Amino acid sequence: MSSSLYIGIMSGTSLDGIDIALVDFATAQPQMLASQFSPMPESLRQDLTQLMQGNTTLQQLGEVEHRLSLCYIEEVNKLLTQTNLSPQQITAIGCHGQTVWHAPQCEFPFTMQLVDGNLLAAKTGITTITDFRRKDMAYGGQGAPLVPAFHQAIFAHSACFTVVLNIGGISNITLLPPNGSVTGYDTGPGNTLLDNWIQLHQGKRFDENGIWASQGTVHQALLDHCLREHYFQQRPPKSTGRELFNLSWLQQQLSHFPDIPAVDVQATLLELTVQSIVQQLPIPETHVPAQLLVCGGGARNPLIMQRLQALLPQWQVCTTDDKDIDSDFVEAAAFAWLAYQTMQHQPGNVPEVTGASRAAILGAIHLADTF
Protein backbone atom coordinates (compact mmCIF):
# COMPACT_ATOMS: atom_id res chain seq x y z
CA MET A 1 0.00 0.00 0.00
CA SER A 2 1.56 3.35 -1.00
CA SER A 3 2.30 6.01 1.57
CA SER A 4 -0.11 8.90 2.09
CA LEU A 5 2.82 11.33 2.28
CA TYR A 6 3.39 13.85 -0.53
CA ILE A 7 5.74 16.82 -0.96
CA GLY A 8 4.66 20.08 -2.64
CA ILE A 9 7.15 22.62 -4.01
CA MET A 10 6.34 26.18 -5.13
CA SER A 11 8.45 29.09 -6.26
CA GLY A 12 6.19 31.93 -7.35
CA THR A 13 6.14 35.16 -9.31
CA SER A 14 7.77 37.23 -6.55
CA LEU A 15 10.98 35.17 -6.91
CA ASP A 16 11.45 35.46 -3.13
CA GLY A 17 12.38 31.80 -2.78
CA ILE A 18 11.32 28.16 -2.63
CA ASP A 19 8.44 26.97 -0.44
CA ILE A 20 8.21 23.24 0.30
CA ALA A 21 5.61 21.35 2.34
CA LEU A 22 5.17 17.75 3.51
CA VAL A 23 1.47 16.83 3.51
CA ASP A 24 -0.30 13.70 4.75
CA PHE A 25 -3.47 12.67 2.89
CA ALA A 26 -4.33 9.75 5.18
CA THR A 27 -7.49 11.48 6.41
CA ALA A 28 -10.21 13.59 4.76
CA GLN A 29 -8.52 16.78 6.06
CA PRO A 30 -4.97 16.99 4.64
CA GLN A 31 -2.36 17.53 7.38
CA MET A 32 0.72 19.70 6.81
CA LEU A 33 3.42 17.84 8.74
CA ALA A 34 6.43 20.01 7.89
CA SER A 35 7.41 22.97 5.77
CA GLN A 36 10.44 25.07 4.95
CA PHE A 37 11.37 28.19 2.99
CA SER A 38 14.72 28.97 1.40
CA PRO A 39 15.48 32.33 -0.25
CA MET A 40 16.19 32.17 -3.97
CA PRO A 41 20.00 32.38 -4.42
CA GLU A 42 20.72 35.95 -5.58
CA SER A 43 22.49 35.03 -8.84
CA LEU A 44 19.64 32.68 -9.78
CA ARG A 45 17.04 35.32 -8.84
CA GLN A 46 18.76 37.84 -11.08
CA ASP A 47 18.97 35.37 -13.99
CA LEU A 48 15.30 34.41 -13.55
CA THR A 49 14.35 38.11 -13.49
CA GLN A 50 16.17 38.60 -16.81
CA LEU A 51 14.39 35.54 -18.24
CA MET A 52 10.99 36.86 -17.14
CA GLN A 53 11.66 40.07 -19.05
CA GLY A 54 11.96 38.01 -22.21
CA ASN A 55 15.59 38.73 -22.99
CA THR A 56 17.47 35.41 -22.93
CA THR A 57 19.02 32.64 -25.02
CA LEU A 58 18.05 28.96 -25.16
CA GLN A 59 21.41 28.17 -23.55
CA GLN A 60 20.59 30.46 -20.61
CA LEU A 61 17.05 29.05 -20.39
CA GLY A 62 18.33 25.47 -20.20
CA GLU A 63 21.04 26.23 -17.66
CA VAL A 64 18.72 28.25 -15.40
CA GLU A 65 16.22 25.37 -15.41
CA HIS A 66 18.99 22.95 -14.38
CA ARG A 67 20.29 25.28 -11.62
CA LEU A 68 16.75 25.83 -10.30
CA SER A 69 16.05 22.08 -10.34
CA LEU A 70 19.21 21.48 -8.26
CA CYS A 71 17.82 23.98 -5.71
CA TYR A 72 14.50 22.09 -5.58
CA ILE A 73 16.42 18.80 -5.07
CA GLU A 74 18.41 20.37 -2.21
CA GLU A 75 15.17 21.50 -0.56
CA VAL A 76 13.68 17.99 -0.80
CA ASN A 77 16.78 16.42 0.72
CA LYS A 78 16.81 19.03 3.54
CA LEU A 79 13.14 18.26 4.28
CA LEU A 80 13.75 14.49 4.34
CA THR A 81 16.62 15.02 6.76
CA GLN A 82 14.54 17.41 8.91
CA THR A 83 11.69 14.89 9.11
CA ASN A 84 13.88 11.78 9.26
CA LEU A 85 12.06 10.26 6.29
CA SER A 86 13.44 8.19 3.41
CA PRO A 87 12.50 8.83 -0.24
CA GLN A 88 10.63 5.51 -0.28
CA GLN A 89 8.23 6.91 2.35
CA ILE A 90 7.04 9.67 -0.03
CA THR A 91 4.59 8.71 -2.78
CA ALA A 92 5.26 11.71 -4.99
CA ILE A 93 6.50 15.28 -5.27
CA GLY A 94 4.25 17.89 -6.87
CA CYS A 95 6.59 20.60 -8.14
CA HIS A 96 5.10 23.72 -9.76
CA GLY A 97 8.45 24.91 -11.00
CA GLN A 98 9.00 28.58 -11.83
CA THR A 99 6.72 30.43 -14.20
CA VAL A 100 8.85 32.45 -16.61
CA TRP A 101 6.11 33.31 -19.09
CA HIS A 102 2.31 32.98 -19.03
CA ALA A 103 0.38 33.83 -22.21
CA PRO A 104 -3.11 32.27 -22.14
CA GLN A 105 -4.63 34.88 -24.46
CA CYS A 106 -2.20 34.94 -27.38
CA GLU A 107 -2.82 33.38 -30.80
CA PHE A 108 -1.07 30.15 -29.75
CA PRO A 109 -1.64 30.09 -25.97
CA PHE A 110 1.09 28.72 -23.72
CA THR A 111 2.51 28.87 -20.22
CA MET A 112 6.09 28.02 -19.28
CA GLN A 113 7.21 26.70 -15.88
CA LEU A 114 10.90 25.82 -15.51
CA VAL A 115 11.70 22.57 -13.69
CA ASP A 116 13.40 19.35 -14.88
CA GLY A 117 11.13 16.67 -13.42
CA ASN A 118 13.44 13.93 -14.70
CA LEU A 119 16.32 15.37 -12.68
CA LEU A 120 14.18 15.58 -9.52
CA ALA A 121 12.97 11.97 -9.89
CA ALA A 122 16.50 10.72 -10.58
CA LYS A 123 18.25 12.66 -7.80
CA THR A 124 15.60 12.40 -5.04
CA GLY A 125 14.46 8.86 -5.88
CA ILE A 126 10.86 10.11 -5.60
CA THR A 127 8.24 10.09 -8.36
CA THR A 128 7.89 13.73 -9.41
CA ILE A 129 4.92 15.44 -11.08
CA THR A 130 5.39 18.74 -12.91
CA ASP A 131 3.78 20.71 -15.79
CA PHE A 132 0.36 21.05 -14.10
CA ARG A 133 -1.01 23.96 -16.14
CA ARG A 134 -0.87 22.83 -19.76
CA LYS A 135 -3.50 20.04 -19.68
CA ASP A 136 -6.01 22.69 -18.52
CA MET A 137 -4.82 24.91 -21.39
CA ALA A 138 -5.13 21.98 -23.81
CA TYR A 139 -8.86 22.12 -23.05
CA GLY A 140 -8.98 25.86 -23.70
CA GLY A 141 -8.46 27.00 -20.12
CA GLN A 142 -6.27 29.75 -18.71
CA GLY A 143 -4.04 27.20 -16.91
CA ALA A 144 -4.41 29.34 -13.77
CA PRO A 145 -5.34 29.72 -11.00
CA LEU A 146 -5.11 26.04 -10.00
CA VAL A 147 -5.40 26.41 -6.20
CA PRO A 148 -9.21 26.91 -6.02
CA ALA A 149 -9.93 23.16 -5.98
CA PHE A 150 -7.52 22.79 -3.06
CA HIS A 151 -9.01 25.82 -1.30
CA GLN A 152 -12.46 24.23 -1.68
CA ALA A 153 -11.14 20.98 -0.19
CA ILE A 154 -9.77 22.64 2.96
CA PHE A 155 -11.56 25.96 3.50
CA ALA A 156 -15.15 25.54 2.26
CA HIS A 157 -17.65 26.35 5.05
CA SER A 158 -21.35 25.50 4.88
CA ALA A 159 -22.46 28.41 7.05
CA CYS A 160 -20.59 31.36 5.58
CA PHE A 161 -19.38 32.91 2.34
CA THR A 162 -15.64 32.26 2.25
CA VAL A 163 -13.17 33.96 -0.06
CA VAL A 164 -9.57 32.76 0.00
CA LEU A 165 -7.15 35.49 -1.11
CA ASN A 166 -3.56 34.71 -2.06
CA ILE A 167 -1.43 37.85 -2.13
CA GLY A 168 1.80 36.72 -3.76
CA GLY A 169 3.55 38.62 -6.51
CA ILE A 170 0.13 38.39 -8.15
CA SER A 171 -3.15 38.24 -6.21
CA ASN A 172 -5.76 35.57 -6.83
CA ILE A 173 -9.07 34.79 -5.14
CA THR A 174 -11.21 31.70 -4.69
CA LEU A 175 -14.93 32.26 -4.05
CA LEU A 176 -16.58 29.57 -1.89
CA PRO A 177 -20.28 30.38 -1.41
CA PRO A 178 -21.95 28.22 1.29
CA ASN A 179 -22.95 24.96 -0.46
CA GLY A 180 -22.30 26.66 -3.82
CA SER A 181 -19.89 26.04 -6.68
CA VAL A 182 -16.33 27.30 -6.49
CA THR A 183 -15.10 30.10 -8.75
CA GLY A 184 -11.90 32.14 -8.77
CA TYR A 185 -9.48 34.24 -10.78
CA ASP A 186 -6.42 36.49 -10.62
CA THR A 187 -7.39 39.99 -9.48
CA GLY A 188 -4.13 41.66 -10.53
CA PRO A 189 -0.99 42.79 -8.70
CA GLY A 190 -0.16 41.50 -5.25
CA ASN A 191 3.33 42.45 -4.08
CA THR A 192 5.16 42.51 -7.39
CA LEU A 193 4.81 46.26 -8.09
CA LEU A 194 5.60 47.07 -4.45
CA ASP A 195 8.70 44.87 -4.63
CA ASN A 196 9.88 46.33 -7.93
CA TRP A 197 9.46 49.92 -6.71
CA ILE A 198 11.34 49.52 -3.41
CA GLN A 199 14.03 47.50 -5.18
CA LEU A 200 14.44 50.40 -7.67
CA HIS A 201 14.52 53.15 -5.02
CA GLN A 202 16.03 51.48 -1.95
CA GLY A 203 17.69 48.29 -3.23
CA LYS A 204 15.53 46.17 -0.91
CA ARG A 205 13.77 42.94 -1.98
CA PHE A 206 10.48 44.02 -0.36
CA ASP A 207 8.90 46.66 1.90
CA GLU A 208 9.01 44.82 5.22
CA ASN A 209 5.76 45.28 7.13
CA GLY A 210 4.79 47.96 4.64
CA ILE A 211 6.80 50.53 6.61
CA TRP A 212 7.85 52.61 3.59
CA ALA A 213 4.33 52.62 2.13
CA SER A 214 2.96 53.75 5.50
CA GLN A 215 5.20 56.83 5.35
CA GLY A 216 3.71 57.96 2.03
CA THR A 217 0.44 59.54 0.95
CA VAL A 218 -1.84 57.92 -1.61
CA HIS A 219 -1.93 59.95 -4.84
CA GLN A 220 -5.63 59.68 -5.69
CA ALA A 221 -5.36 60.71 -9.36
CA LEU A 222 -2.62 58.13 -9.97
CA LEU A 223 -4.64 55.47 -8.16
CA ASP A 224 -7.78 56.24 -10.18
CA HIS A 225 -5.75 56.09 -13.39
CA CYS A 226 -4.22 52.71 -12.51
CA LEU A 227 -7.62 51.27 -11.56
CA ARG A 228 -8.81 51.99 -15.11
CA GLU A 229 -6.41 49.26 -16.35
CA HIS A 230 -8.48 47.05 -18.69
CA TYR A 231 -7.52 43.84 -16.85
CA PHE A 232 -9.43 44.93 -13.72
CA GLN A 233 -12.62 45.29 -15.75
CA GLN A 234 -12.20 41.98 -17.61
CA ARG A 235 -14.76 39.28 -16.77
CA PRO A 236 -13.43 35.91 -15.53
CA PRO A 237 -12.06 33.45 -16.45
CA LYS A 238 -8.86 35.48 -16.31
CA SER A 239 -5.27 35.15 -15.18
CA THR A 240 -2.31 37.48 -15.31
CA GLY A 241 1.33 37.85 -14.28
CA ARG A 242 4.44 39.98 -14.48
CA GLU A 243 3.99 39.97 -18.25
CA LEU A 244 1.48 42.80 -17.62
CA PHE A 245 2.03 44.09 -14.08
CA ASN A 246 5.71 45.08 -14.18
CA LEU A 247 7.92 48.13 -13.95
CA SER A 248 7.23 49.14 -17.57
CA TRP A 249 3.49 49.15 -16.86
CA LEU A 250 4.07 51.25 -13.75
CA GLN A 251 6.31 53.74 -15.52
CA GLN A 252 3.67 54.09 -18.24
CA GLN A 253 1.10 55.05 -15.56
CA LEU A 254 3.57 57.42 -13.88
CA SER A 255 4.31 59.21 -17.18
CA HIS A 256 0.94 60.97 -16.75
CA PHE A 257 1.86 62.13 -13.23
CA PRO A 258 5.45 63.38 -13.12
CA ASP A 259 7.19 64.32 -9.85
CA ILE A 260 5.22 62.17 -7.43
CA PRO A 261 7.59 61.40 -4.51
CA ALA A 262 8.73 57.76 -4.57
CA VAL A 263 7.30 57.12 -1.10
CA ASP A 264 3.86 58.31 -2.28
CA VAL A 265 4.06 55.97 -5.25
CA GLN A 266 4.71 53.09 -2.82
CA ALA A 267 1.68 54.13 -0.74
CA THR A 268 -0.41 54.32 -3.92
CA LEU A 269 0.75 50.89 -5.13
CA LEU A 270 -0.30 49.31 -1.85
CA GLU A 271 -3.71 50.95 -2.16
CA LEU A 272 -3.90 49.73 -5.79
CA THR A 273 -3.35 46.14 -4.65
CA VAL A 274 -5.98 46.45 -1.94
CA GLN A 275 -8.61 48.33 -3.96
CA SER A 276 -8.22 46.17 -7.08
CA ILE A 277 -8.91 43.15 -4.86
CA VAL A 278 -11.86 44.73 -3.04
CA GLN A 279 -13.46 46.00 -6.26
CA GLN A 280 -13.46 42.44 -7.66
CA LEU A 281 -15.04 40.79 -4.62
CA PRO A 282 -18.72 39.88 -4.83
CA ILE A 283 -21.15 41.47 -2.38
CA PRO A 284 -22.35 38.60 -0.19
CA GLU A 285 -26.02 38.37 0.84
CA THR A 286 -26.60 40.39 4.02
CA HIS A 287 -27.79 37.43 6.12
CA VAL A 288 -24.73 35.30 5.26
CA PRO A 289 -21.54 35.95 7.27
CA ALA A 290 -18.55 36.61 5.02
CA GLN A 291 -14.92 35.75 5.75
CA LEU A 292 -11.80 36.71 3.78
CA LEU A 293 -8.95 34.28 4.45
CA VAL A 294 -5.64 35.81 3.34
CA CYS A 295 -2.52 33.80 2.52
CA GLY A 296 0.74 34.37 0.69
CA GLY A 297 3.37 36.90 1.62
CA GLY A 298 0.92 39.80 1.56
CA ALA A 299 -0.73 38.31 4.66
CA ARG A 300 2.44 39.36 6.48
CA ASN A 301 1.95 43.01 5.55
CA PRO A 302 0.01 44.64 8.43
CA LEU A 303 -0.84 47.68 6.29
CA ILE A 304 -2.42 45.54 3.57
CA MET A 305 -4.40 43.58 6.18
CA GLN A 306 -5.50 46.81 7.90
CA ARG A 307 -6.62 48.41 4.60
CA LEU A 308 -8.52 45.28 3.55
CA GLN A 309 -10.45 45.26 6.83
CA ALA A 310 -11.12 49.01 6.60
CA LEU A 311 -12.60 48.64 3.11
CA LEU A 312 -14.54 45.50 4.07
CA PRO A 313 -16.18 46.38 7.40
CA GLN A 314 -18.88 43.70 6.95
CA TRP A 315 -16.30 40.94 6.42
CA GLN A 316 -14.19 38.99 8.90
CA VAL A 317 -10.68 39.55 7.47
CA CYS A 318 -8.04 37.18 8.81
CA THR A 319 -5.18 35.00 7.63
CA THR A 320 -5.30 31.26 7.00
CA ASP A 321 -3.06 30.94 10.10
CA ASP A 322 -6.23 31.68 12.05
CA LYS A 323 -7.62 28.47 10.49
CA ASP A 324 -4.45 26.54 11.41
CA ILE A 325 -3.12 26.51 7.84
CA ASP A 326 0.25 28.28 7.59
CA SER A 327 -0.34 31.23 5.25
CA ASP A 328 3.20 30.97 3.87
CA PHE A 329 2.72 27.40 2.62
CA VAL A 330 -0.80 27.18 1.20
CA GLU A 331 0.51 27.16 -2.40
CA ALA A 332 3.18 24.52 -1.66
CA ALA A 333 0.55 22.36 0.05
CA ALA A 334 -1.72 22.90 -2.96
CA PHE A 335 0.85 21.32 -5.26
CA ALA A 336 1.20 18.35 -2.93
CA TRP A 337 -2.59 18.03 -3.22
CA LEU A 338 -2.49 18.38 -7.01
CA ALA A 339 0.10 15.59 -7.14
CA TYR A 340 -2.14 13.49 -4.87
CA GLN A 341 -5.09 14.08 -7.20
CA THR A 342 -3.04 13.06 -10.23
CA MET A 343 -1.76 9.87 -8.57
CA GLN A 344 -5.39 9.05 -7.73
CA HIS A 345 -6.31 9.70 -11.39
CA GLN A 346 -8.53 12.59 -10.26
CA PRO A 347 -8.79 16.06 -11.85
CA GLY A 348 -7.00 19.07 -10.39
CA ASN A 349 -8.48 21.98 -12.35
CA VAL A 350 -11.89 23.67 -11.93
CA PRO A 351 -13.32 24.43 -15.38
CA GLU A 352 -15.57 27.15 -13.91
CA VAL A 353 -12.35 28.88 -12.77
CA THR A 354 -10.04 28.44 -15.73
CA GLY A 355 -12.57 28.25 -18.56
CA ALA A 356 -11.36 24.79 -19.60
CA SER A 357 -13.96 22.72 -21.45
CA ARG A 358 -13.71 19.92 -18.86
CA ALA A 359 -12.10 18.73 -15.65
CA ALA A 360 -8.76 17.08 -16.33
CA ILE A 361 -6.02 15.00 -14.74
CA LEU A 362 -3.07 17.39 -14.59
CA GLY A 363 0.67 17.00 -14.83
CA ALA A 364 3.54 15.02 -16.29
CA ILE A 365 4.62 12.05 -14.10
CA HIS A 366 8.36 11.29 -13.86
CA LEU A 367 8.48 7.88 -12.17
CA ALA A 368 11.22 7.07 -9.66
CA ASP A 369 13.40 4.13 -10.80
CA THR A 370 12.40 1.76 -8.02
CA PHE A 371 12.48 -1.40 -10.11
Ligand SMILES: Nc1ncnc2c1ncn2[C@@H]1O[C@H](COP(=O)(O)OP(=O)(O)OP(=O)(O)O)[C@@H](O)[C@H]1O
Ligand atom coordinates in the same frame (compact mmCIF):
# COMPACT_ATOMS: atom_id res chain seq x y z
N1 LIG B 1 6.87 40.81 6.45
C1 LIG B 1 6.47 41.19 5.23
N2 LIG B 1 6.06 42.47 5.03
C2 LIG B 1 5.65 42.89 3.80
N3 LIG B 1 5.63 42.09 2.71
C3 LIG B 1 6.04 40.80 2.88
C4 LIG B 1 6.48 40.29 4.13
N4 LIG B 1 6.81 38.97 3.95
C5 LIG B 1 6.61 38.69 2.63
N5 LIG B 1 6.15 39.79 2.01
C6 LIG B 1 5.82 39.93 0.60
O1 LIG B 1 5.41 38.67 0.09
C7 LIG B 1 6.13 38.40 -1.12
C8 LIG B 1 6.29 36.90 -1.29
O2 LIG B 1 4.99 36.37 -1.26
P1 LIG B 1 4.72 34.90 -1.84
O3 LIG B 1 5.85 33.99 -1.52
O4 LIG B 1 3.35 34.51 -1.45
O5 LIG B 1 4.74 35.20 -3.41
P2 LIG B 1 4.87 34.13 -4.60
O6 LIG B 1 4.35 32.80 -4.17
O7 LIG B 1 6.27 34.20 -5.11
O8 LIG B 1 3.91 34.79 -5.66
P3 LIG B 1 2.70 34.17 -6.51
O9 LIG B 1 1.70 33.63 -5.50
O10 LIG B 1 2.22 35.31 -7.31
O11 LIG B 1 3.29 33.07 -7.34
C9 LIG B 1 7.45 39.10 -0.95
O12 LIG B 1 8.03 39.37 -2.23
C10 LIG B 1 7.03 40.38 -0.23
O13 LIG B 1 6.58 41.34 -1.17
Ligand SMILES: CC(=O)N[C@H]1[C@@H]2OC[C@@H](O2)[C@@H](O)[C@@H]1O[C@H](C)C(=O)O
Ligand atom coordinates in the same frame (compact mmCIF):
# COMPACT_ATOMS: atom_id res chain seq x y z
C1 LIG C 1 1.00 31.22 -14.43
C2 LIG C 1 1.22 31.30 -12.95
O1 LIG C 1 2.22 30.83 -12.42
N1 LIG C 1 0.27 31.94 -12.23
C3 LIG C 1 0.35 32.03 -10.78
C4 LIG C 1 0.50 33.50 -10.34
O2 LIG C 1 0.69 33.52 -8.92
C5 LIG C 1 -0.60 33.74 -8.29
C6 LIG C 1 -1.55 33.68 -9.45
O3 LIG C 1 -0.73 34.14 -10.57
C7 LIG C 1 -1.99 32.23 -9.75
O4 LIG C 1 -2.91 32.30 -10.82
C8 LIG C 1 -0.85 31.33 -10.19
O5 LIG C 1 -0.36 30.48 -9.18
C9 LIG C 1 -1.21 29.82 -8.27
C10 LIG C 1 -0.40 28.83 -7.46
C11 LIG C 1 -2.39 29.08 -8.95
O6 LIG C 1 -2.22 28.57 -10.06
O7 LIG C 1 -3.43 28.96 -8.29
